[in-house]
Amino acid sequence: MNIVIKNATIVDSSSAFNHQKVDIKIENGVITEIASNITADQYEMISLENLHVSSGWMDASVSFGEPGFEDRETIANGLNVAAKSGFTQIAYQPNTFPVIDSQSIVSFVKTKAASSATTLHPIGALTKGEEGTDLAEMFDMQNAGAIAFGDYKKSIANANLLKIGLQYTQDFGATVIAFCNDASIKGKGVVHEGVQSTLLGLKGIPPLAEEIVLARNLFLLEYTGGKMHVPTISTAKSVAMIKEAKAKGLQVTCSVAVHNLVLTDAVLSDFDTRFKVNPPVRDSIHQQALINGVLDGTIDVITSDHCTIDIEHKKMEFDMAKDGTIGLESAFGALLEILPLDVVIEKLQAAKSIFLNDSITIKVGEKADLTLFDPSKEWTFTKNDIMSKSKNSAFLNHKMKGYVYGICHNNQLIIK
Structure with a gap:
């Protein structure tokens, strides 16, 4: 070329x-x-x-489905979508079937992506089958090309298991991705707990469900050492706790999803399941705290948290619909509505230094x-702009x- x-x-x-x-x-x-x-x-x-040209962007959380859920998206088309959305690299979540929890499956997805313009970096599951019971074969997966380890949208209920994972991964310098959500506190909640959930009669998810697990995980990190990445935080207190942890010198980074930065729970008024995501979009107080966290550097990464869901699991009653939205195609245009250009570019690139130790710049x-x-x-994002196989934007x-x-x-x- x-x-x-x-x-x-x-x-x-x-x-x-x-x-x-x-x-x-x-x-x-x-x-x-x-x-x-x-x-x-x-x-x-x-x-x-x-x-305008910048160093290539990396999305820290992308789910297509292949292997196992090719009806939602294939790796080939998904990477084409990522390329046309500005992402030269993506971190690929392990929520496939089978789960990416072994060296052979890491090798499989990398081989499927080998000829694409956008590079796919697998995230290996932290536990076998993402079941939260036994640690997966992380060292073998890293040797095959996995860049970090975490169970997608699942908290590790067993604190000792997460502790051992943080200790074990230090032997080979890996990062543990620790999603924060207490399932017992979330219960049957489907949206942010607040005025809007009460008005709509939908069960709420209190910020506490995220914060109580984050507090525990940060205590574990302080005890064990190691590197932890907290994906897609959504509350004001989460921002404050991570800021405090960084001040202590803990090796913790975090991300926020585009939709949690740009949208509030006001969009739920029509019960549209496109807005059913995990963690939920919250009220304007939490939204502003997230924006401030991006601006002051507490939040390291902005991710599209692109998650393809087929129409059969999205076009249904709000309580029953699956969580998730696609976001690659819309990420950049949505972010510039609320953040300065230089900040958007920095946060869309930051995952490269965190997960790849990549500092490539634009020079001869x-x-x-x-x-x-x-x-x-300025433009309007319509169905014609969706390149993904799934349309849940x-x-x-x-x-x-x-x-x-x-x-x-x-x-x-x-x-x-």
Whole structure:
């Protein structure tokens, strides 16, 4: 692949060309020149309106379904969606069938993704079958390519099991992903516990369900050492507790889902199951605390928490519908409605340094790992913009600011 990206404004705080408009020459997947007015015979010229370029983004939580749930999404199409949504890398959740809890299944999903422009990094299950009983074969999975270990949307009820997991993973430097939700406190709750749940007559999930498990997990981390990532926090107290843990010097990072940042439980008024997610979208007080946590650096990563659900499990009574929304296609445009561009780019890239120890920047000699976008285009996200096989988007008909063109990665250029 030999191309020249023309008149691109670079958004990369670690690059010497940050906020400069330049041409970028790429030869066989490597950046060979950055300058003004590059000309090159037999090179494809890429010219797009109001083009901006950053180092490639990584989504820290993506679920497609394959193997086992190909009716929801395949790896091949899902990675194409990720590429056209601006993500050069994704962390792939283990909630497949069979669960990604062994070396062979890690190898299988990596092989399925090997030729894609977007790189798939498997997350291995922390426990066998994600059943919370016995630890999975984590060392073997890491040798096969797993980048971290956690049970998707499942808290480890057995505190001693999580303690042993944190101790064991230190031997090979792995990160434990610890979702926080007390099932007994959540009970049959389906939405945030508050005024809106009372008005709608829906059972509520109190913030305590998340916070009590997070408090326990942070105590365990302080006791054992090791590295812990807390995915998709949703409450003001969770932000405060993680901020305090970081001040103590604990190796803890966390993420927030786009929908928890952008939406509140006010969207539930029509009982639309597209908004049924876990953790639930909460009220404006929690939403603002999450935004503040992003801005002050407490929250490290923003994830789409992309989770494909087939129509048979989503178009049904609210209590019975499965949790989850797709989010790759809408992530960037939704975030720019509430956050500055530089912050959005930083938080969409942060997972690379946490899970991959990757500090690739935009400079001559580096592999081209680039996301191409227009940060000012205003548009409305409609069903026609959904590229995923499943259509369960919480941002359908949402007004967006910022449009993704595609990516340049793995010696491939993918443009919508």
